[in-house]
Amino acid sequence: MILRHLLLPDILDLVESGRLNDVREFLAVQPAPEITELLTALEDKDRVLLFRLLPRHLADEVFSLLEPPFQNLLLKNMAQEEVRQVLSGLSPDDRTALFEELPARVTKGLLGLLDDRDRKQTLTLLSYPEGSVGRLMTDRYVTVEPTWTAAQALEHLRRVGTDSETMTMTYIVDGKGRLTDDLRLRKIILAPAETRIADLLDGHYASLRSYQDREEAIQVFRKYDLYALPVVDADGILLGIVTVDDILDVAEEEATEDFHKLATVSPLQVSFKDASLGLLFRKRIVWLLGLVVVNIFTGTGIAMFEDTIQAVVALVIFLPLLIGSGGNAGSQASTLVVRAIATGDIGSGDWWRLFFREIGVSAAMGLAMAIAVFCIAWFRGGALLALAVALSMFAVVVVGSLLGTVLPMVLNKLKLDPATASAPVIASMADIFGILIYFSIATAVLRL
């Protein structure tokens, strides 16, 4: 079956006409990801209704695939016993993801419904900082003993494997719980039955630290091309594993967050599609108003040169072009640097080299831009005006580019988010410099 597309109107028709048994039978044989997609597209009321019609095992799987806001909505409409069942059916990493989205008082109530072991585990995972690898962990992995044979290991996997999240990799720990090696399942399968596990080990393994930033984990996964990585604490004790499907989600979410930040939109938490008008307003107005403050300085800069403007009004014609170009060159630079920091492409060791390279790039761009506007300005206002505009263009492109390069690096050095050096912020700062540069040069060149 190729991605069967459930027919939303058909289902809703069945629901409308009360043929719930038909709906139940239809849903029972659908794959969980398709049902999840269907539920996401429904109205709240219908979502709760359809979820109730799912058989137990399917309900658990669908619930774990839903995004936290939808999970939360379903929980609100369930009886306590239902909530208990659904929560205990979640894997530890999914449960953590749900709980971190919920208000503290709701989390507290839900924790009380878990059995002792699950509650303790959930509290442990939630104790790791937000955005850390610890929060992505699950304990559903399998360890094998070096003294076993391949056949014994396979037998062990058959016994315990049903509950493990991934079986592509097994792990070896010493008596103290310290991770000592990893072993691919395929190696166990491909080895002759009597081979000792110890003989399959190579002493090499890659791992993550529980307190590590989850963005770094993306790069570790990319480097090793693995489906799961073990997580250890500072003493090397194996705490859990992180699987690549969660990392793919993290990569997409972190990129989306950085996209939004670079456009001065505070992280939405929900999808753009589902964001309410009020939420979007709040997440966007903050920086817009903040940048008004920066622009007051721009206005003050212009006010200083009112006489110059009065004398040669034609100067104003090139003002948007100049400050716009400085802002554009700056956005290019800051976006390149912010993204390269986020993907681990550049580190603090590269900064001086990148700074000097940017001087070269921006000088070349400034020159090209200066030549372009010189021709335009000559046509409009003669040689002197053209000279003033061209000189200013060179200066604003260089200043904008260097601002865009340096600011994210400085923010990163100060352990602040480099993405705060967003295009609009750089552009606003470049505006101030641009205006001062332009009118100063114009005043000098035109002898005003």
Next chain:
Amino acid sequence: MILRHLLLPDILDLVESGRLNDVREFLAVQPAPEITELLTALEDKDRVLLFRLLPRHLADEVFSLLEPPFQNLLLKNMAQEEVRQVLSGLSPDDRTALFEELPARVTKGLLGLLDDRDRKQTLTLLSYPEGSVGRLMTDRYVTVEPTWTAAQALEHLRRVGTDSETMTMTYIVDGKGRLTDDLRLRKIILAPAETRIADLLDGHYASLRSYQDREEAIQVFRKYDLYALPVVDADGILLGIVTVDDILDVAEEEATEDFHKLATVSPLQVSFKDASLGLLFRKRIVWLLGLVVVNIFTGTGIAMFEDTIQAVVALVIFLPLLIGSGGNAGSQASTLVVRAIATGDIGSGDWWRLFFREIGVSAAMGLAMAIAVFCIAWFRGGALLALAVALSMFAVVVVGSLLGTVLPMVLNKLKLDPATASAPVIASMADIFGILIYFSIATAVLRL
């Protein structure tokens, strides 16, 4: 061993002092990803030297982990027989990735070194459009027969598995090669030995199409949480599989490309760190110069209002603030929409609703911004100026936001890249509208 960090200076010392045997012994026991990282950090000359010191199997693995530009450099420095060996050691998807980065004449020469089967396969993969799922395919998957028992299937996996890229999933095809189902390896392992494969099947599977955009594949992987997905043609014939490690790379690369596009930087092809000054200049100057053309219209707009400016020079003070705010609101909107289209969050069915929501959001933001600047402008130039500035602010924020929302949607509808509606493009367009709106309103309100 926790991510052993190879000591670069130590290795270089050994190389300098000619103790190549020590280097060879040291490298032979290191994991391939670490050696790859080391080689990437070296000078070209040392990279070739160290690669030559690697034992055969390690050389193959390291080569496949290197980025195409580094692979190309190594190939240039190899004898024909070495090249032949390295190329035949690459998996089909890695070979395609290398070939698509190389100039056509180099590719042609390299194709001649492959054996018939590999050459044919490589040509087939390269015949899929760039950016399509087909280019990511590998044929290293395993199929099982429904008539087998679990034990027979495991035995089959033991025989053919060494060469397969992933064994987490096996596939079932009919007599014509059409994919009919998938089956997790764990199900085979966990099943009693005598279970028939047919009894483990559920008739549900997810698949990709070979001509599908690779960006869509990211979303399919996220939906199904699988480590590998089968790829079929229009008739459902199984052509190969795509693995999640490649998809994670695609997700990071596509996001980086969109980041750059949204800042009007043309795709770099190489990493920002390794980009040359000349390359960065070329990739950045095109749009900067292009936007100068747009800004000529802005200048023309201002020229139309020279008399107004001459009469009230104070109007210029608010010009950067107004066009800046329109641009910022527009960047926010376009970035939100572009990213939501890229992640599949919104589709064409959502557009009218999103458009009307944006009218609401932008009106609210415009109102808040208008109130803010009204106070500032009153202080600087009295009530009438304040009224003109506030009305203009409302208008430019709404116009900028709607431009930023509509343009990416229209581009997407026209099958063009929505990311072309980048922040600087929207800002430049918003500038033109902003200037016309501002000076028109000012002329009317101040009765100039």
